[in-house]
Structures are given as C-alpha cells and as structure tokens.
Amino acid sequence: xxxxxxxxxxxxxxxxxxxxxxxxxxxxxxxxxxxxxxxxxxxxxxxxxxxxxxxxxxxxxxxxxxxxxxxxxxxxxxxxxxxxxxxxxxxxxxxxxxxxxxxxxxxxxxxxxxxxxxxxxxxxxxxxxxxxxxxxxxxxxxxxxxxxxxxxxxxxxxxxxxxxxxxxxxxxxxxxxxxxxxxxxxxxxxxxxxxxxxxxxxxxxxxxxxxxxxxxxxxxxxxxxxxxxxxxxxxxxxxxxxxxxxxx
Numbered sequence: 001x002x003x004x005x006x007x008x009x010x011x012x013x014x015x016x017x018x019x020x021x022x023x024x025x026x027x028x029x030x031x032x033x034x035x036x037x038x039x040x041x042x043x044x045x046x047x048x049x050x051x052x053x054x055x056x057x058x059x060x061x062x063x064x065x066x067x068x069x070x071x072x073x074x075x076x077x078x079x080x081x082x083x084x085x086x087x088x089x090x091x092x093x094x095x096x097x098x099x100x101x102x103x104x105x106x107x108x109x110x111x112x113x114x115x116x117x118x119x120x121x122x123x124x125x126x127x128x129x130x131x132x133x134x135x136x137x138x139x140x141x142x143x144x145x146x147x148x149x150x151x152x153x154x155x156x157x158x159x160x161x162x163x164x165x166x167x168x169x170x171x172x173x174x175x176x177x178x179x180x181x182x183x184x185x186x187x188x189x190x191x192x193x194x195x196x197x198x199x200x201x202x203x204x205x206x207x208x209x210x211x212x213x214x215x216x217x218x219x220x221x222x223x224x225x226x227x228x229x230x231x232x233x234x235x236x237x238x239x240x241x242x243x244x245x246x247x248x
Contacts (some may be wrong), residue, residue, distance in 0.1 A: 004040035004067055007033050012041055015052050017080045018062055025112075027082040032110035033066075038075065041066045056168065060184040061087065061114075068115060074104060076184075078112040086111040093158060093186045100152050102180055120183070121173040124166065138176055139215040143202065144248040146170060146178040150194035151239050153180075161185030163197035164171045165205075196227055197241065218246050 005012055007030060016033075017026040042065040045055035049062065055074060056063040058116035060082045066075040078087050091109030094116070098106055121127075122163075131139055153160060162169050164187050171179045203209050203223060225244055230238040 002042045002044050004042060006040050007066075009039060009191060012052065015041075015054070015062070015064065016077060018049060018077075020080050022080050028114045029077055032113040033075070035110060036108045036113060036115050037068055038066045038073075038113075038115070041075065042072075052206065060084065060090070060180060064240050065118065066115070068107065072118045073226070074116045074118045076114040076116065082135070083221065085113050090114065090184050090186065093183050093188070096156065097153065097180075097183065097186075100156055102149050102152060103183060103243055104155045104179065106180055119171050119173050119179050121179065123168060124170040124172055125208060127172040128208065131215075136215045139212070140248060142172060142178050143212070143216065143246070144243065146180075146198060146202075147195065147243065147248070149178065149180055150198045153191060153194040154192040154234065157188055157192060157234075158183075158194075159187050159190040159192040160194055161187060162196070163194055164200050166198060168171040193231075195242075196231055198225070199227055199242070216246055216248070 005174070008014070010104045013026060014021055043053045045053045045063075045066040047054045047057050049057065051095040054062050054064045059079075061076045061078050063074055063076050066073050076087060088109060088111060091106065091114050094103055094114065095109070097103040104119055107115040107117065122130075128139065150163065154207075160169070160180065160183060162182065169182050171178060171181055173179050201208060202212060203218060223242070226238070226242050226245055230242060
C-alpha cells in the first residue's frame with residue numbers, strides 16, 4: 001500500500017516548491033493545499049522527481065496524487081520557476097471545458113494548486129499499441145469520441161495548444177472513454193486548431209497512423225484536403241465529411 005505523506009512532511013518540501021526551493025513559494029502552495037482540504041500526498045506515478053514519484057511534469061506545474069476527504073485526487077502544483085504567478089486562468093478554462101463534458105473534473109482552483117479528478121487509465125498511444133490486433137470497434141469508438149471532443153473545443157473557442165503531439169495529453173479511462181488532459185497551454189485568444197491538430201497526430205504521425213490502419217482506413221491525400229476545407233469553413237458539414245472519409 002502506498003504511504004500517504006502529510007503535506008507538511010520534509011520529504012515533500014522540494015516537490016511543493018519545484019524545481020528551485022523557495023520558502024515563500026512553498027508557503028503559498030502549503031496554504032492553498034490546506035484551504036482545499038488536502039491532508040496528504042502520495043509518491044505515485046510514472047515520473048520520478050528527487051526520489052518522489054509524480055503523475056506528470058510540465059513547464060508550468062507538476063501533477064501529483066493527493067487525498068481529499070479519503071478520495072484520491074490529482075493535484076496540479078505551480079512550479080517555482082513558472083512563467084506565471086497563478087493557475088487561476090488555467091482553472092477557469094478547465095471549468096469551461098468541463099461544462100462541455102471535456103477534461104478531468106475540476107474540484108478546486110487556487111493560485112498555486114488545481115485539484116482535479118484522478119483519472120485511472122492509459123495514455124492513448126500505449127492503449128492503442130495494446131489493441132493492435134483486437135478491439136477494432138473499441139478503437140473506432142475512441143477515435144470518433146476524441147475527434148468529437150476536439151470539434152467541441154473548436155466550437156466553444158478554446159484551443160488546447162498541444163494536441164499536435166498528444167502523447168501525454170490524451171488518456172483512455174477504465175470505461176474506454178478518451179479524456180483530454182493538461183490545459184496549461186490552452187487559450188481563448190488563439191485560432192482554434194484542436195480538430196486539425198489531433199487529426200495530424202492520429203493520421204499523419206507514422207507510428208500512430210500505422211497502428212490505426214489496422215482499425216480504420218483513409219486516403220491521405222483526401223483527408224488532407226478535407227482538413228484544409230475544415231480549417232477554412234469550420235462547419236459541421238466539413239467535420240462530418242472528415243468522419244465520412246474515416247468511415248466513422
């Protein structure tokens with residue numbers, strides 16, 4: 001069983017103020033965790049930072065597992081060297097995409113911490129490799145669901161910003177549902193390219209495309225033309241023509 005480490009424990013000081021320890025930053029994070037009601041964190045995840053395991057590491061924050069009223073949650077903690085002093089903007093975007101049924105459910109937003117639903121699942125590329133031969137219908141449903149979420153993001157005017165290389169930005173949960181995560185680069189000001197970006201990742205990055213061709217079929221040239229039309233028109237008809245080419 002993984003140990004629950006109190007947030008005041010010396011072992012997590014350098015994680016709560018990563019990568020450079022600052023007493024002031026540490027105190028801000030600690031205060032926000034207490035306000036949310038987080039009592040402890042867990043050394044758990046696929047990334048190792050100073051002998052402490054975390055769920056993920058980005059340019060703005062690190063994500064670690066924590067406990068809130070006995071439930072496992074994901075905690076995004078602002079890095080001490082981040083290019084911003086607050087996660088508030090990201091938290092508001094996350095709430096907006098939640099209203100559209102996208103992203104991890106937001107639990108609480110503070111300046112230095114976002115508490116979110118802990119999604120149990122696999123990154124899309126790993127999930128897909130495990131299903132190269134079987135689960136054709138399952139793969140098709142996941143791809144269609146992911147394209148649909150990106151179409152929705154385009155329509156609500158939020159550009160994720162990192163879906164052209166979605167390796168660490170799409171999880172498949174235990175119910176087989178695609179979940180787009182990590183909105184730290186998201187913007188309401190940029191032109192939305194979510195659908196075009198995810199299509200580039202899925203159908204034109206060789207390793208992913210080669211795996212998908214066992215489940216889907218498409219003509220590269222035709223799909224590129226349809227994506228150009230979509231970029232120009234941004235219409236439901238243009239989106240549906242893409243699904244039609246993919247036979248989804």
